[in-house]
Amino acid sequence: MLNKKQTLYYAILFIFPILFFVPLLMSDSIMTCGDGIGYEAQFEMIRIALGKGQFPQWNPFVANGTPFAADIQNKVFYPLVYLCLLFPRHLDYKVFYILHIILNAVFSFNLFKKLVKYEQIAFYGAIITSFSNLIILRQDHINILCTIVWIPLLAQLIIQLCETKARKYAACLGIAMALQFLAGFPQIAFYTDIILVLLYIYLSINKRVKPGVFLLNGLIITIFYIGIAAIQMLPLVELMIYSGRSNISYEYFANGASDFRYLLNLLNPVFWGEWGTLLYEGLEFPTDLYIGIIPLTLAVYSLIYCRGTREIRVLSWIAAAAFTLACACNNIPILGKILYKIPLLGSFRTLTRFLIFFSGPLLWMGVIGLKHIVENNAYRKIRKISMGILGIYIILCGTCFILSRYGLFSDPAWNEYFSAPKWFCKSLVVLIVAILLWTVFCQKSKGVLNAGGPLVLVLSILVISLWDTYFYNTDPAGDIFRQNEMLRYGNHESIFDTEETAYLTELPETEQYKYFVSYESWEDLAETSWSIRVNGNVFHRLSSIQSYITFNHPLLLQLCGADYGMMMSADSVMALTNPTFLQMLSTKYIIVNNQSGYAWNGTATVYEQYPLERDGNTADGIPVPADLDYSRTNTVHVHIHVESGEGLLSIMLGNEVLYSQKVVSGDNFVRYTIPADSKQTETLKLQLSGPDMDAAQISGIRIEENCDIGSSMLYREVFRNDRHTIIESLNAKPLIYSPQKVVCMDNCENFIVENKTAIDFAEISYIEEGTDLELTDTDTKIEITDIRPNSVSANVHAAAPTWINLSQSPYRGWSVYVDGVKQESIKVNGIIQGTPLEAGSHTVTFRFSSPTVFWGAVISAVAWIAALLYLIHANKSRFCFRRCQ
Template structure:
């Protein structure tokens, strides 16, 4: 190995290790990212991935979110990606999460160096390209999108391997390079971020088309393009084990009709956003600037990128300029006049978020700036000033080292104060360094130190702003600790679920306390909802507008309400509310005449209020036209919540029926919460009045500063029997489910078409007594991710309902015999059952996965045979 190869190896190795220094808290495991998708999506599904690996299985199905979800088919769990096995089979989760980011960031930087060197750029310029792209605004803004980084980290290596194939003289060498390229292209589809995998294959194809022209090579275009196309085909076939399940899920998901035009043009770059290339905080920083539109490259890289077409007038430069301009043109999205036409282009119209095309701009700019840097370095004199250069390098290293440490110490305001004037200072400094170097007036060593040092300082300052906002870190101890609210849940015995309310993603630690989907997976608690990029549309239709009966059918035993937002002083702006619980307005509510001797009120108050102060009053209307008023006073009839609501009793005049109830207009509705109203008849029997007012039997059982948890006493078990059914269309089924009077125990609502191999039921079995009998039972004897076993004792014919999501690939057996699974209640599962004692099994055997695996295996075998004959 010659000296240059040793130096290249050391340089690439140093760049690979650079992220481990830059993000040293992750390396040490003392801190972890917690914001946005990283906390509520990547972290919990990686926990589930590690759990599945420990159990010796693949996470084909996850029952803990959305009443069941094909997690592997969604793709982003990356269960088939080799790096996932390396990390999540070996490392503890707190290290695996951080190291997944660090390894791919390092691999990207090393790849940028190697690819830049293959373009015949000097070592300093190659290092510069790696630093510019890895620390660019695009990369730092998308740092926490784990699959994005894992996908694009392979692109520079793929471009380098394509060049090796096209320049190799021996057939065996070309075959070896081709195999490596096919492996990396396959990794992109296993990582998995489909959009960036497609973009990378597009870049590979464009690079192949123009390679001969750029390199003045005799290799014909059909040969270079043929390599790129063949690699893409092989990669798709090898990754079929992942892609075929994705296609099946897509057909049943929110993406079935393609992305909407709104998603297609989301995060479009406006003309004014071009100012972000000069300063990433020109509009106020990350908390104000729309996400996904920051293309900041650093001042010196921007100057060098703009100068590249003038200083290096080559075909190679023209290619990268064209790629950058195409990327910028597409990034304009809705502000681009031809975008409505592009929305009609197949495959292209499946790409979400037009701002993501800044990826092309950033990648091309990193190469262009390195080309310019390499060009001006050739003009720089090589004056022997080793000692001074070492001193300068030491000073810059100290400054940057101090900056890196400070990134985790100085707050957001401090870094914003620096960035408000830094770009202005760097424009002058950067232009001066570049001009002096280009004119041959600056020593080469000083030019290298100045350009790289100033650029790293510049880009690190913006990274620091993000590390104190969008990419903030928190102590690993705080991140991984179990929230106190966890003690309120008892879901293991009855397989019940929780429902976390709210459309907005709450902040940390409210996320933790509320088990916001998918954080419930960490603690093995099932949630009615999920936070995934792709979801089963029927399940989402069901959960978007629950009726009380739908909530009960889903087995939702706990309703969790995050307590936010808060104002600047930390005061809660709006109190949590359970929309299924009792809500009394100031209008009179009429009820059928009910004989009652007393009324019991369960209530509690929020906020500070003096002892004995009246916070509300209830007026009861009797059948003789008279009224009785019941005061609710702090500390007497109602109190602040302490583990449960306060119960107060009020006697009614004997011999009268209650006909209505009304909350006094001057009641403190912002403080007073009436939970239950019970009527006691002369025999002492209680009637819950909540149902008459359209409410469910819910009680608040836990409350702290982050979350309120109510228990639903009407939740149905995960599995039960019914003895009646009706067949309805989808629209009629949803309409019936959303009626207030809907009760799943009164009979099944079946699909009116055949699904999953089950014959259509035009005349389903029905019985006059639909509910499960007292002497009937359904017991879940085993409940695992891909296998459920139940013991059923039925006295008569009926249907076994399992309130898990219906999805292709689930099969059922009764006493060992295959039986059809019917889609029931729009999105759940049912099997017909005869009288007697039976063992019923549900097992997930997705044909899409096995079909994809077969394609992948056959492709691998054919590939190995081809390699064998090529090497002979």
């Protein structure tokens, strides 16, 4: 039972985050941009599907149709999503965010009570971790937040399991691991699983757990974990098998790798060149490292004075291993390549996310250190450590003032790091205040633990720490995700009720056409997506031809010129040079962002991709495939990685240098638009020069061809304002349509790839099974009668045997019902599906129902029931035992 003090602490942990974010809750502001748009949009997709009486299994409007439930990042099987969907649309995502901060606070409080025994210190640990950069910055990549918050609970359960050997904790641990997996970010869940397995082995040996008990509890954990998570695991495994995602390149795997130099971010919240962004030229999550001055000094104290304790040893090992793995691809390439070959581990982008398991243990060590300080009246020791760190800051400040003037380092990253002395000065002030606080408590006796003194200490350092990490060390002019920044993206009314949305909402629902949205940057994506996506009547009709976090048939990636080696640079890929491809995909409208850096002037875009590796010969440059029509405007995008130093990248046409740009250590992105009057006969080349360029690698090249579709007879402009131009594709096919011809051939997919710019996708359907059909005289009439996320129905009448296509990916689970009778759905053109029909009038329904979701649901239901019965039985046995006593 909870006593009054514990009840008070839990109440504060619940209420404080809500009060803290009152400005956010009371505003109509959108709190996300970039990735956050997609996550917030998932709520709307689920809401729309449930409103139409279906569980959301399929997303028909992204790419060429993609499994919605199978994509774990959609969190369709995560229970807390449905709790938050009870709130209005402008609140659901915000409530979801705050709820997970509360969960982290409660779980952390319980864990620290177990580790440090004292509720005051556990309360400090709960607040300081919940409002750390590790947690609070995740509103834009909320799936990471959802996954992180379960880690304290998992740690507590595995400790209790090894201490008590009670099987009920094994069951609870399996349930909690499943919930963490369902939270939507499998990379963090997978890393957590690895650490938990190693921790379970270590603690079992340390606690002398018998082998039989060890194996039995491990089996219980595994059964309940896999059983409950099966509803997501089975469709996810199927998705990975069918998708190109499992074939990512090493370059993609290593993209954004951390660096040993990032340890300096423990002292300075300024990342190399930019602070606070989740993506900075591919380098992710550097701000996790800035845990605050006081938590850092407490962690250093623990490493010095508590290093002999089991808890500090374990946390130190985890932190050291995590940081090494995060930096492996960058600093230890051999280790990085070995890790890439490990199943599952090599399927995720960037090991940098291991930094979460570096910063988290440091925060936990700080909490344990605070307990040791209070118990042993060690305020002089912590003051001494603080003064030592203060000396380091004084040296850094002096270095800053000198180097910011003269830029003495050859590496620009170092000059960037030392270019902002104000950060070190701010940290100096925080440290001085902390030292004064430690000095005051130096006079306290060891026996004041329950006399109120430590509570004052805890509250004091808590206030200073929040001031440091949340308010003080922030740059209002920068891209920092703090509450004031969350409020800057505009409100729902100003973004939803736009002219563009009004135009698109008026389109007939049964047309069910899709949209192709072009954009340049994350900022453009944010504006474009919000102004078009989120309106409920429009959102579910959006098609963004892209390859990020979705299933794409590998053939679709080939036809679009995209791959997973340069995925972040290929979010909008499509060969508009063959307009029939978009017509086949029912892409009726092309929305162009008029505010981007390109001089598009109402043009649509094409991306072709040529990933290259630099060879040793730079004399002739690196040739780029020359089959480009320079009568159009082409833009070249180059992604180049330089190991160290700097040099010059030149874009050349023949022997003429069109453009040169300095490239420096790390990842560089170069963009240049080729003039439309360039000589057609010349070859485009890339030239690298400079003493440090031998170690440079061109990771990818993207050629964007700006087609002036406004002057084409196939398109017409139907809307324009300062923000966007909407262009209509006059010959776009509806979602269900009948082609003019069906051609059966062997290996038709190879034929399609080889002739992708020449064949007529819209009017000719290539199949590998069946017979050829001429359909010009069938007089096929199609009336779409019902459209839902998982199904499309139509009335079809034909004077002769005919064929109809559904412009959706032929993923396993699709069936077609003709007059209520199930029949075969056949792959068409490699990336859509269709079926033959006899002459006459028919009611046709294409329906998606994933068998892996069904069987996963059965297994999960059985596992949930078994887990609950097991826990009830365990608690009942314990209750009966107590009564007998």
